[in-house]
Amino acid sequence: MKIAFLTPEFPHPKTGTSGGIGTSIQNMTRGLAALGYQPLVLVYGQDRDEHFEENGVSFYRVRNVKIKGLSWYFTRKKIQRIINQLHADDRLDVVEAPDWTGITSFINTKCKVVIRLNGSDTYFCHLDKRAVKWANRFHEKRALQNADAVLSVSRFTADVTNEIFGLHRDFTIIPNSIDAASFAPAGATSSQTILYFGTLIRKKGLLELPHIFNKVHEMNPAAELVLVGRDARDIQSGNASTWAMMQPLFTDSARKKVSYRGGVAYTEIQSCIREASVCVFPTFAEALPVSWIEAMAMEKAIVASDxxxxxxxxxxxxxxxxxxxxxxxxxxxxxTALLEDAVLRESIGKAARQRVLSVFDIAVVARSNAEYYQRLLNK
Known part of the structure; x- marks a missing residue:
């Protein structure tokens, strides 16, 4: 069985930076390769066309077609030709694509197409209570309607997607995953450090975090807040920097206990998690966040959005x-309760890692994906 992942991002030096979708696909390809399958990754939006292979995975970089006003259409047709040729050459059996911007909306393939919900633009705009671009909504709905099958990383995302698009599709739920063995328990720390890692953006609760930390600082003046991640423009206000918007929200005293390290390489994230006592994720909009799972795997106590x-x-x-x-x-x-109680932190941290091992480890999730695709191809 040969599974291809069509994606706008993937964390590799040749394909550029990546967010949660790319990281999830990377974990899945590694898990499938370990099970003996032959995954392919097609990354569009690249600066050149290129094919290379690495660690049992075939990569195809796809350069978008540049035609004013029609790039979206001709790029899709180029991807269609590549997929159909690979299928004709017996290089792939099924293609999976994310729901984001509906890349498969005008792609007609000779193989089955599966859409996996990681959160479409329409979905996130709905959660953020802001307008979505007409074209994105159109392509995302069309892609979901035309897909042979649909997956979702969470039941919540599936239910909201059906509601906002007026669909009645039966989504199979298979969560995001990580290689838990690569996120070893960090061990106990006596630091009073609170860590947030991820993009600094309104939808992830970064304009709430200063108010939260102000109150933590009042209760525990020794507490420190560390922020790790790239800064982002605020869509609602047009401000070029969310970090610039955050700073005046801290009290003068609390601000002295805040450190913003900016974006760091993915390989450095574990060091940041290891140094922290508590990780916080006060987000308003997610599908199923990999960052939470990574911190849980390292036995960190987490306070997250409900x-x-x-x-x-x-x-x-x-x-x-x-x-x-x-x-x-x-x-x-x-x-504050977690910062002040090492026994409580340890108890919650150990339970968190056990949950990752049983539900979100790549060995578990990759097998679920393989079984799902085999059933799909057997129909």
């Missing part, structure tokens, strides 16, 4: 704590 998808990742009070990001007082109290 919205929608969250209970599918963390069992509240067992493998982490879930609080609404706008409830600054309660959020701060949960963080």
């Amino acid at each position: 919205i929608g998808w969250a209970p599918e990742v963390i069992e509240d009070g067992i493998s982490g704590w879930l609080v609404h990001p706008a409830n600054h007082e309660l959020y701060a109290r949960k963080i």
